[in-house]
Amino acid sequence: PIPVIADVDTGVDDALALLFLASHPDIDLRAVTCVAGNASLPQVIANTLDVLDAASSRAAVAAGCDRPLIEPARDASGYHGANGIGNLVLPRAARRHDPSHAIEMIRRTIEGSAEPVTLLALAPMTNIALFLRLHPETAAKLERIVIMGGSAGPGNATPVAEFNVWHDPEAAQIVLESGVPTVLYPLDVFSRVVVDEQQHERLRAADTAVTQLATKLLDYQVQLADLPADIESGAKIGDAGTACFLVGAEHFGTSRHLVEVELAPGRSRGQTIIDRRLRPGEDMEHSLESRARPSDVALTVDGPAVSELFV
Ligand code: BDR
Ligand code: CA
Secondary structure, eight states: OEEEEEEEOOOHHHHHHHHHHHHOTTEEEEEEEEOSSSSOHHHHHHHHHHHHHHTTOOOEEEEOOSSOSSSOOOOOHHHHOTTSSTTOOOOOOSSOOEEEEHHHHHHHHHHTOSSOOEEEEOSOSHHHHHHHHHOHHHHTTOSEEEEEOOOSSOOSSSSSOOHHHHHSHHHHHHHHTSSSOEEEEOHHHHTTOEEOHHHHHHHHHHOSHHHHHHHHHHHHHHTOOOOOTTSOOSEEOTHHHHHHHHHHGGGEEEEEEEEEEOOSSSTTTTOEEEEOOOOTTSSHHHHHHOOOOEEEEEEEEOHHHHHHHHO
């Protein structure tokens, strides 16, 4: 199985991702680190522990940063409900989170692993940016960082910026220029993986603790009808699609591009500039001047194949 650390801001769709990561036989979820994003840090920690408990996962859980590097925290309770998980009330997990900081947990997990670890970033990248700056030698041992973030087209937090990047743009830029191999899973694919009614009913009928919780979380996703007209409506699996990428990359079209984050104040702050013009040999001046490193960007997806993998 692939050793994985997930960095989360649980979050309805982070919860769906955790259920998938905890259940898939080819994934070994070693640690889960929490950061402020969809909800406040204490709420994210509680949600994460409760969701892992529902999935009988013993993955270590650690608390990270309670705000972005520069700006104040701005939660997404309008979207994910006041408690971050669609106001579902889950049985309280008996265990508490680990006393060590998320950054130390990430370091220890990578150093303690015989195989290179994959870091799955499903939230604003504050914890990950600080880890990369504090422990570059350990970061060099990572297999890669797979990031839910950004957009080649419209945004969701603003007309042009996706929430995870918008919430901490400096952190996102630090991660993208770190030199650790990155995969970007932007809104272009994020919004296109939808569990259809028949799949939803199959989950409802399966009647295990994991499928029951997944069904309720998907019920919440169905009633969110805020999507642009050109994008599928229904039970979007969101961050869980990024988790599916770890074991189902063949269902995606990825290509390598320079990705930079707009850091200037103003209407476009937090936008990801994905340079799709670049071909080897072209525009070298720009790529030499830029601090950005190329990322493998998932721009197309076979949505039904990924939703089936998820179910
Ligand atoms: C991202 O922001 C959060 O609302 C979701 O959990 C996802 O990680 C989508 O922009
Ligand atoms: Ca998230």
